[in-house]
Amino acid sequence: MQDGGSIILTASIGxxxxxxxxxxxxxxxxxxxxxxxxxxxxxxxRKIRVNVS
Structure with missing residues (x-):
């Protein structure tokens, strides 16, 4: 993954x-x-952000 990228993980209200x-x-x-x-x-x-949706 390149610097400055983004990782988005999928979860739920659980x-x-x-x-x-x-x-x-x-x-x-x-x-x-x-x-x-x-x-x-x-x-x-590395300026990579990680989010959970």
């Missing part, structure tokens, strides 16, 4: 709001959000 019977789905969406937070820090020096 990241922020727990839902009955959705343990696995919620955990996977939380993992996507965690990737975004980590990559934001790791890639900031």
């Amino acid at each position: 990241v922020s709001k727990g839902q009955g019977g959705g343990t696995i789905n919620g955990a996977s969406k939380a993992a996507v959000r965690s990737f975004a937070r980590t990559w934001t820090v790791e890639l900031s020096g």
Whole structure:
């Protein structure tokens, strides 16, 4: 990826709001959000931004 690029990850409301019977789905969406937070820090020096939609 070139410097100054953008990474957009797709998640859902399950990241922020727990839902009955959705343990696995919620955990996977939380993992996507965690990737975004980590990559934001790791890639900031290259001016690559990371978002979760």
